[in-house]
Amino acid sequence: MEEANEEKKIETISYDDFAKLDIRIGTILAAESIEGADKLLKLTVDLGAEKRSVCAGIAQFYSPEELVGKQVPILANLAPRTMKGVESQGMTLMAGSLDEKPTLIGPEKSIENGVKVH
Numbered sequence: 001m002e003e004a005n006e007e008k009k010i011e012t013i014s015y016d017d018f019a020k021l022d023i024r025i026g027t028i029l030a031a032e033s034i035e036g037a038d039k040l041l042k043l044t045v046d047l048g049a050e051k052r053s054v055c056a057g058i059a060q061f062y063s064p065e066e067l068v069g070k071q072v073p074i075l076a077n078l079a080p081r082t083m084k085g086v087e088s089q090g091m092t093l094m095a096g097s098l099d100e101k102p103t104l105i106g107p108e109k110s111i112e113n114g115v116k117v118h
Contacts, residue, residue: 026114028044033059039057039058041059047076048114061102073092074092
């Protein structure tokens with residue numbers, strides 16, 4: 001029982017660590033499959049001042065058509081990473097476990113792209 005409780009502990013961070021995260025609202029303009037990747041979709045996201053490509057491991061849960069037009073939070077200052085030949089310039093933030101369909105999270109009403117999440 002003690003081991004199970006230890007696994008559920010959440011590591012705390014300081015406010016300064018949180019303040020380093022640049023999370024912004026963006027609108028998904030396009031979504032497409034990535035050749036050779038079963039789980040990845042390439043999302044083109046409008047962050048207001050710029051458009052970015054973001055890879056998301058949600059292809060088994062969402063079709064590209066379902067995602068276009070959705071506003072989602074993007075971790076904008078994550079270091080770029082190339083996946084299956086596509087550079088991902090951020091990370092979409094979703095809720096749920098990795099084993100079940102993640103839930104898209106976003107503003108309750110449409111807001112300006114690029115708005116910072118506090």
